[in-house]
Amino acid sequence: MVTAASLSPLRGGQSTKSYRLVNSKFPPIALFDDVASADEFDILYEIQALTNPRLQNEVGSLKLIPRSEIPFGINGCSYATAPFTHVNPDGSRFGDGSFGMLYLADTMETAIAEVRHHQQAYWSNVHGLNYERFVFRGLVCQFDEVGVLDATTLPFTHPIYAPDNYAASRALGTDVKKAKAPGLRYHSVRSEGNTCWALTTPRHVASIIQSSHYEMVWNNEITSVNKLVAGA
Template identity: 40%
Template structure:
């Protein structure tokens, strides 16, 4: 079955990650993706925690790796530190860079997933600092934003089995990824990129504080220097 596609050029997108995760200089210091394995081997001789920091970059094909640009490690981390359960459009076998063209959509998406994790582990009330990663990408994404797809199991709120099968099919065909409607912010879109090097530019922008009250995230504040 063929699906419609949408071409994006220099598309701006937003992704929120916990501020506790620092950039990984290895990806940014390597100019050529084919040199990454050799540089890693050398660096690992003096940094025993390097494997934990950079994750499993061997799972990312050399021709798809993103290296040598500022903050690219934030993109690579989405592919080298993969949730064992996967997510809507990826499994434990491959990562995806999830982002949104509207920062409020990115916030709503992360709030939902944070509430699931924090609730499951019964974390006490606390403030969680998040940083916004702005990125720009070029890609031709499979477009499932039409109502025909919105009514399908691809958009099940909690069961990702159908959407993961769909994603595996696209991945096997070397497709760039998916543009889909957010399940957490109705009427707004999200992106799932299957290749890190679709991203051409990355920067850090705003910082936010998520207020976890022990049961839910009941407020989100933008943090500013005064």
């Protein structure tokens, strides 16, 4: 079984550009973007909690991430932090549902391919859904790969790349988390030949900014993905 100790860390030291696609029904969490430090965040959170009963739902579970790992003051702090405070209990490829992962891709096309696969699987289980449009927000991320473990050295036939069996990949992700490594670089399973990252912390993210919007059209399956033009 592959472990965190068996993978080499990347040297990093320079900005890596990556892409992400998130459902537009999830707005940015303003509180993360309104402050520049953990102290300011705690003060503002306490003040807003007195008058905003929805605050905890908006911010998520703060106990899941140390304040020291939240990159306060960057553009798009909320985009970087949200995956760690709003964790999918069903898990993901490298997460067992007990901790968050920030998934990024080398191109927007790769990000779309990854999200399209999972949306297809999800909506296929919704009975009676014949036609719908789902809008997603494209994000551009800059981060430092320093310390990220390189799983692209493993062949595409390795069990962590199994299309639908996440047993090996989740075991590796849990070990990476326990080892306090900042994440993994790995082969995209849904866009062969491309690369993705699964970050266990947002602390090395320098910025995440919104780019374009995309719609996925569902007609008993996802029939198309379209880039939306502003003002059209």
